[in-house]
Amino acid sequence: MEILTRAKPLVRGVAEGEALVSREPLSFWGGYDHRTGEIIDRRHPLVGMRAAGRILGLPYARGSSTTTAVLLEALRAGTAPAAILTTGVDTFFALAAIVGEELFGTAFPVAAVDPRDFEQLPNGRWLRLEVDGTIYLVR
């Protein structure tokens, strides 16, 4: 497998899935339906896409502070992304995963990708994220 990049793990874990990437930040409150795992912000380029089970790449969480609570609901309902890749230390995504671990014993990994490498993340390709943050291009 080709190594795509080495990200900084914020919440450690292994995940594999199809990449769904946008350079536009997203508020999960009003932007993510935790019942279906679908992106519903009509102003966002990924509107209508289902992010559940995929490796979701977003530079950071926009706007509402309720983003973490929506993600926690998604985690409990099984509609969360398989992993989230950001461009920096995004507190909102990581917190949802940390509370998920503490409360339900389940989480999704979150990793910070160098902004230049983030630009190169291949939408629609199959990626694998390792515990140490290494991201492989599987196919």
Next chain:
Amino acid sequence: MTLTLTDHEQSLLDGRAGPATQLAMRILVRMAELFEAGSFLPITRAHIDSAIYLGQATLEFAERLAELGAQVAVPTTLNVSGVDEHGWREWAVPAEWAENARRQMVAYERMGCRPTWTCAPYQSEEAPHFGEQIAWGESNAIVYANSVLGARTERYPDLLDICAAVAGRVPAFGLHLDANRAGDVLYNLRTIPLRWTQEDAFYPVLGFVVGAEAGDRVPVLDGLGVRPTADQLKAFGATAASSGNVGMFHWIGVTPEAPTRAAAFAGRAVPTAIDISPDRLRAARRELSTAGSGPLDLVVLGSPHFSLDEFRALAPLLQGRRRHRDVEFLVTTSRAVAHLARKAGLLDPFEAFGGRLTVDTCILASPMLPPSVHRLMTNSGKYAYYAPGMLGVEVAFGGLADCVESAVQGRATILEEPWSA
């Protein structure tokens, strides 16, 4: 940077203040390590967004903390909940939702939080003072506290705000620290016609543009020869915190940490100003409306929650008039402001007009609107920003007078061609 804990903080983490405080500290410590904070800071108050009911996970989180005996360590206010506790039956809220949302309210009240149930806590006696270190949730309240009041809070997400309140402390990072409160980017408003700035609708539109442009940087505004009111700054900040990640802004000569450009940039080099043009604002105003000028089902005001001053501005517009029979006229506000408005006689013309009040929550936080509502009008940039995606409705955006006129006419009516060249 390595995180250093005081003996007291270590004892909280070791569970000597009980399992709830231990859980809160564990989450805070993990977050502090991500933020690369070197230590914790004591806080003097907190404002909790986590009480908003979304589903089983938020309810379980709240009830788990309450069952573990969590008690807030500092005076703590509550943001909106998922239901108008005493008024939900007048709307389309499913009974099961109302029951769960109410359980979540009770859980936070058991933790010692004050039942303020408002997203505008800064317009109450609970407002923090200049320089206070606080832990606030709710994006619009965060930006107001930092920018307009000069209190210091990072953008606390749901779930972390209550941890900070229970532990009485936060990681020393972000907007708590001088270094991160300086401006990053300068916007010049000098080309904007002065008459636009007299209109309330101007401020949410400006916020929409500045939020989208600034992203997660601290924007500095200059060159507008007016002093916005508290409600105008509230509308500006709330929309900027919707379209962007703005946790703080400076407005030269207006906000307390920005008497001059040099102060706003904390002595660093002032960057080249970017002009916000009238064309950009016209386009943004159009973008905030998804509906054309057709029949309306609802006119809704009050995101963030309507203030007493806003009720004062609204009352004379309603005098002697009545809403169209097919259009609901709704104001969302807090229990406290509703009570004050009643005492001040401001609800008499409102009720004669056919207006209805919802407290504790709002149309985005509670599934209160019946499915017959397809098109609504609002003067709130935050409602206009979120309602199409969250509620699947079309939105017309206009000023306060436009909203009243439209409620009377039964269709979206803009009194004048907005901002013609």
